[in-house]
Amino acid sequence: MPTLRVKAAADTIPLTPLTKAELPGWLEGQPKPVAQWAAALGFKAEPGTTAALPGPDGGLGRVLAGVPAKDDLWALAGLPASLPPGDYRLDPEPDRATATRLTLGWVLGSYRFDRYRKSEKTLATLLWPKKADRGAVERAATATYLVRDLVNTPAADLGPGELAAAARALAMEFEARCKVIVGDDLLVANYPAVHAVGRASPREPRLIDITWGSKDHPKVTLVGKGVCFDSGGLDIKPSSGMLTMKKDMGGAAHALGVARMVMMAGLPVRLRVLVPAVENVISGNAFKPMDVLKTRKGLSVEIGNTDAEGRLILCDALAEADSEKPALLIDFATLTGAARVALGPELPALFANDDKLAADLLAQGEAETDPLWRLPLWQPYRKMFESKVADLNNAGTGGFAGAITAALFLESFVSKTTPWAHLDVYAWNGSGKPGRPEGGEALGMRAVYALIEKRFGRG
Template structure:
């Protein structure tokens, strides 16, 4: 049970009345003149994100304490409509206005509860806070399972991305995967260090071998083997210095979040298992640090890959696609019914789409359209970019099957997708999400720091296709 969502109201529970601008006028028509005068005096117009406290003296049978909170929302089914209230209201217990609560359908009630839950997140591993969140009684028609599933997965994802690299390396990421696997009785295989070479994951090994924290491939399996195979791959670069093509300090500052793809993969896998979807789930996470030492891989090295393709290293800072290619080749070998990868892969995607819109690439139009539609439905938008075949020639190499970057630097997100596509069969429905996994500034329900971007959309597609 989420701590800030309560089963029942108790003594002193304060009512929240969510209102949009049109609804405020209608609501005031049924209120005593003193109430209307107070609302006017405090200049409450139901602008989204604003609140007004209504003293109990205006309500029959109430004392002078706050008895009602008016909350401005853009719409009653706005996911983020109440998300600022857990931290914005005084600590205590609150419930939705009875008439509003009764009128909400399942979708609206679930979205308001989820927004409240996501607004109750705090990353407190290193800094304690004395401020408590406000509690909300569950809306009557909310799907509690959906809220629990989504919120706990999002908390996990945010915690992982927010944790600095000194406390979250490849081994620690594998420990989190182990805890998730134990919770849902899933199988877990972790291939570490030189064993990657013995088991034919040479690109993952090459990228991670310079770190004293050994690279590894995390492989989680769950579900009935007779069910459709759904495989999720996540980029797990726990810190990215850029390697020998070292990043400037400004570019390195947020690189603790370069395992954001892995965080999405684990969170999505957790949602699938928690829902008990009838799929054969596999989660593959290549986990490495891309750092510098005497045995670091070098520009113009030629690497072997699991698929057998050779790759010339045009830039050691394009390491994410190198570890993903081995994991994707392994995932594709089982011919899953659906293959999705998440990666904080390119700055080019952020230049094109900004921090809020993950770039979506897919080799299957139906899958792409389903993901886009789910993004709209879940307030988790994606934007499709093309796997533009004419740009593939930019990845040609004179000495290997392909280069990991182009020489002209153009269309970087697209050419990264084209590189990954080389390791996935044409008949495997595959989507690649190039996500930022970070909020640069705080908004209601979305604090600054690690963020789930594309998670809810991806889960909705899996649930719809296989649930």
């Protein structure tokens, strides 16, 4: 995360966000030349527009920024790249909530993925607003940067081993415990579905298990789908379908991002993070259509499609998570194209077996400008993944309700008494917007953290 400047106000350029409705009143209180300059520039405070006003010495004296609303998270997110390089300060100083949101948007707009190509552009920087909740900004920003960096990294440099290394680094930073079960040891430890999906790759599958916090605190467990690359297996994807499959570990990245926020805040929870990490590729020992796999829960699964692999690795992790009867269980997964067809790339599909949990998550999503949309766990659709030879089939029949049938499949591995939510996320921006560059993205992460903070409080 870029460091925001801490400087004397005299060394910074005033930045004034204004809505269209506020502009006339603000100009009335300014010297006449200011209004004349704004008029000459044609500035009408349209969202996303700016007006650079001269100072007494002829240099840049102030910038006016048109915003849709004073507290809009993304109102200033495009400015780090579009303003002339320099140090800016919000003037007038906004209230705490507004200052926090505007600052977070600015920092998210400063993100660059420069592992392979360094940007030559110098970004504008912002003086920390005095009233901003610096801890909240740093938690959300560093977690988002983590998610974006992991998702943006090509599969050649982020396989199951590298994902485990990233998880270990996060655990070490916060003195958490991280255990990793690798390769054939997954069979010994009874994670057969994780092993089956990942065994075809020379980069061995593994189960990443992070624990943090006091055992006396409520148990909060996060599960993330860690398919570091998905070829589709023997039911191979077309080349166009593989172009963004480095992002198929986006669920794992989200789980690690929420974990980072929880640990940074020191929330009084017993946190556990489970990430099954695999590559779904092809070799002589790849799992095959119509195979029947064992699972950790004891249910047998017939393979209707090897490209429906995410739910297979998640079912083992969810069964383990559920065995501890956590107070809250949430999984993230880039699970279905059907969710994207229904809701598009920006809106994660939310499924939950608890109406209060679903309502609270939706409310936090709205409050955090991190929206979710609930879809039903429609029980009559269970017949779509019935099998004649096993307890379940991993692929629904008929081509309908793919996101719902996938969620119902996962629900089969969670007890009815465990409050559980499943987020089917895209984890990707197909095109850039202010604060949301093209590439990997955290969706629903801030909403989930806000729910955990609200339910379990701070230490």
